Amino acid sequence: MKKRHPLIYILPLFITLIVILFTLKNQPVKDARLALSTLRFAALGTCAQIQVRCQNPTAGQQAVTAARDKIAELETLLSTYRDDSELSRVNREAAATPVPVSPVTIHLIEQALAYSERTRGAFDITVPPLVEIWKTAARNDRLPDPCSIAAALSRTGFQAVKLQPEGTVSFARSGIQLNVNAIAKGYIVDAALEELRRPGIQAALVEIGGEIGCFGENKPGIPWTIGIQDPFSPDNNDQTSQQPLWSLELKDCAIATSGNYRRYLTIDGKKYSHIIDPRTGYPVKNAPSVTVIAANTTEADALATAVSVLGVAAGIALIESFPQAEVLLVTGSANHPELHTSSGWHNYRFQEVKPQ
Ligand code: AMP
Numbered sequence: 001m002k003k004r005h006p007l008i009y010i011l012p013l014f015i016t017l018i019v020i021l022f023t024l025k026n027q028p029v030k031d032a033r034l035a036l037s038t039l040r041f042a043a044l045g046t047c048a049q050i051q052v053r054c055q056n057p058t059a060g061q062q063a064v065t066a067a068r069d070k071i072a073e074l075e076t077l078l079s080t081y082r083d084d085s086e087l088s089r090v091n092r093e094a095a096a097t098p099v100p101v102s103p104v105t106i107h108l109i110e111q112a113l114a115y116s117e118r119t120r121g122a123f124d125i126t127v128p129p130l131v132e133i134w135k136t137a138a139r140n141d142r143l144p145d146p147c148s149i150a151a152a153l154s155r156t157g158f159q160a161v162k163l164q165p166e167g168t169v170s171f172a173r174s175g176i177q178l179n180v181n182a183i184a185k186g187y188i189v190d191a192a193l194e195e196l197r198r199p200g201i202q203a204a205l206v207e208i209g210g211e212i213g214c215f216g217e218n219k220p221g222i223p224w225t226i227g228i229q230d231p232f233s234p235d236n237n238d239q240t241s242q243q244p245l246w247s248l249e250l251k252d253c254a255i256a257t258s259g260n261y262r263r264y265l266t267i268d269g270k271k272y273s274h275i276i277d278p279r280t281g282y283p284v285k286n287a288p289s290v291t292v293i294a295a296n297t298t299e300a301d302a303l304a305t306a307v308s309v310l311g312v313a314a315g316i317a318l319i320e321s322f323p324q325a326e327v328l329l330v331t332g333s334a335n336h337p338e339l340h341t342s343s344g345w346h347n348y349r350f351q352e353v354k355p356q
């Protein structure tokens with residue numbers, strides 16, 4: 001399959017959650033001894049940032065570098081945009097023979113399969129044949145015919161992915177392909193955050209393309225503030241726009257957003273989501289924006305995609321079955337946005353941002 005240059009996927013542009021760590025300029029810094037080390041860079045075809053608060057700036061900088069290296073290492077293993085990644089090798093060979101992979105790749109696939117089970121297939125990393133059908137349809141500006149969708153569906157199904165105890169991956173039939181785009185950013189955020197849990201580091205935040213993990217507080221006594229975009233804003237076409245409509249205060253937390261409003265395909269003038277319902281083969285229509293808070297960013301990322309597929313009622317029911325997870329879905333239209341939340345969402349400080 002022809003690979004596109006990774007830069008084409010630079011989607012700072014399309015990220016569904018715009019992170020603005022409001023600097024809260026008017027707030028006093030209660031502990032001036034905490035130095036802030038920050039790094040912004042490109043990773044996984046999008047924008048990443050690491051922020052660390054530490055008494056020792058050198059130690060803070062070393063931790064930031066270690067976290068950035070961890071992100072690069074995992075990207076090398078898991079990207080399907082690189083022919084030399086472990087995942088690309090799995091996709092080429094696993095239908096013929098079990099492919100040995102690193103414990104990280106096994107662990108991520110294991111987790112992805114567990115979310116497929118928990119979501120009854122709404123989350124499924126074997127979606128690539130369907131993703132390709134819809135990308136081709138957008139290129140040709142013509143809806144795919146139902147037969148080709150049925151054919152692609154027959155080449156999907158997480159049950160066909162087998163993990164062996166000796167650390168190999170195989171596919172039960174040919175045609176199966178994996179893409180971990182819906183969970184890898186969250187997984188890599190968690191791994192990078194682990195690198196930052198070092199003595200002396202009071203607080204840290206890692207963000208990749210809108211998926212965020214953090215521990216501690218932004219400043220002593222002041223939580224991290226995350227911005228959530230209005231999915232209906234006309235500014236969404238302005239790829240530099242970063243004005244959030246809502247803000248959410250978090251500490252020691254993980255959050256991810258999936259949405260249709262910046263990443264979409266256009267066919268015959270109509271927008272289609274990049275998230276596919278693996279049960280039908282068609283792009284989802286239910287939720288322009290889904291934000292999930294969870295126990296870790298891997299979980300937030302996977303669940304945000306799954307809830308996008310399931311829609312309001314089934315999505316909230318799914319989230320209620322995860323004790324540490326909460327969800328906000330935004331549906332409706334520009335003039336009438338409708339907010340739907342799980343029962344514990346109100347425990348977080350969530351408010352509309354007044355235009356300045
Ligand atoms: P996210 O932005 O985390 O919701 O991930 C969406 C990306 O994951 C898409 O661009 C596809 O590559 C892939 N994907 C689409 N639909 C699904 C699905 N139902 N389950 C898992 N991955 C999906």
Ligand code: MG
Pocket residue numbers: 181182183256258300301302303304305
């Ligand atoms: Mg996701």
